[in-house]
Amino acid sequence: MPADTPPRRARKPPPPGLDLTNQSPGPLPVSDTGSLRDGNVSLNMQGLRISSDDSSASGVGQDDKQYIVMQREDMDVLRPLGEGTSGVVQLVRHKPTDQLMALKIIPLGIAERERKQILQELRVLHRALVHGERADASVDSDAGGVASCGGEGGTREQQRVPSIISFFGAFYADGAIHIALEYMECGSLHDALRRRGAIDERVLKGIATQVLRGLHALQQLKIVHRDVKPANVLLNSVGDVKLADLGMCGELANSFSRLRSWVGTAAYMSPERISGADYSFNSDVWSLGISLWECATGRYPFGSADLTFWELLHDIVEGDALGDPLPNTPSLSVFLVQALRRDPSERPDASALLHHEWVRDRTPPPGTLQAWVKEVVGAAPSAGIDLFE
Structure with a gap:
């Protein structure tokens, strides 16, 4: 091996509860009456x-x-x-x-x-x-x-x-x-990122505020979304932002319970989730923080597309890729520092972040999101929407 080739990281056992095997369909639970x-x-x-x-x-x-x-x-x-x-x-x-x-x-x-x-x-x-x-x-x-x-x-x-x-x-x-x-006719936040790259802070604030409201509403129902990412944040032409794809959601017995199952998209998982530890509502806050970081910078923070799962796990749990990503937007940077705290006991939940200075101050004027969506997708509605991502 050439001297300047870095060694590959050693493989680690999968996190507890992670099933890497394929599952075949079980018997279909359909009654004789067609139910x-x-x-x-x-x-x-x-x-x-x-x-x-x-x-x-x-x-x-x-x-x-x-x-x-x-x-x-x-x-x-x-x-x-x-x-x-x-x-x-x-x-x-x-x-x-x-x-x-x-x-x-x-x-x-x-x-x-x-x-x-x-x-x-x-x-x-x-x-x-x-x-x-x-x-x-x-x-x-x-x-x-x-x-x-x-x-x-x-x-x-x-x-x-x-x-x-x-x-x-x-x-x-x-x-x-x-x-x-x-019907959210303007597609997803992921679609907007692909079309336009980095998103203006004023627009991001409006998006973040609405997603936080959605996470707060789920928390009131004792539900953890578990798959918050740009592809699951949908947009329409009047400026509404909605969380979708609720099939990964986990339900808690009460506000102090914790989950342990391993489902969702690894790239946006919180450190406690991807390492197989117990987690709760504020694991969704980490996922939102990573999504906002990506939207603000135009790129995913943790390496390239060929990153292995174990390299991704290391970067999320121990890496220093996040740093201070937005020196020109200090209030947003403070918000992201709080949302991306690796220790879940120090990370606020959606309700607390709805009162954060960045969310409460300098609210975008009415129509900001609506104008941005129309600029991104054009006058015609999105030709397609993927509700399975």
Whole structure:
């Protein structure tokens, strides 16, 4: 070996709970009547039913408001939006409401792990919907109440759960799960980065504020997103920013519990997650911090694309690549220093960061995000959207 060739780092055993083997599909949990059932989730051609616990979904009463009616006959398919390894996304028009939606279609012949992620996404989306409806009812009961803020131009429907992609319903038909979601026509933050490179600080502040609201809302539901990254932050033309892809979410018993399972995108994992230790809500804050660092500089902080997993683990847990990346934006730099603290006991959660000086001061004027999105994507909506990344 030449003298100037650095030695490769020694391989380490995988973190606890990391399964590097492929999983084949298990038996499909479909009843004789054509209903897909898994735990407290029941899907059929008429819609989705979720019980309040993990018992059989058949016991849910009519007054539980856990049943969402939606069926294929309600949809006019307009055009494909994107595809992934586990399914496709179509732009549809919901005929009863004349509303555009993004319809995810996932065949059941996928790996068991992916199927569980889809069912978990349904559970989380449903919890967010029910939580939002209760919040709306609370506002409606207060004569002076005002709905909580969403993006720059969000409707009341979109403001139910701040900065979480809206869920309209789901059904099972022709061997596939169909999930109807809010259509975010301007693609993802990852798409914007590819088109324009580094993002202006004023725009970043608006994006960060909305993502923090989404993480705070998930924390109120005792949910950790576990896959915050630019590809899972979606944009629309009125300046709304929404977290998507909730299939990786983990649920905590209470605000002081911790998780240990290893799922999500390694490149944006917090040190405690990628090393296999226990983690909680502020692991999502690290992922947001890395995403903002990437957006502010136009590049991912930890090395090149050919970095091995073990080199990535070393850089995240022990490396010095972050430093002080933004000397010309000191307030943002202080924010990132706090969000990227390696010790999770010293890292604030989303609620605390919503009160950070960088978020609260010099708020971008109304329309900043909307103007930036239109400049990035042009007058025409995005031709595609990937809700499977």
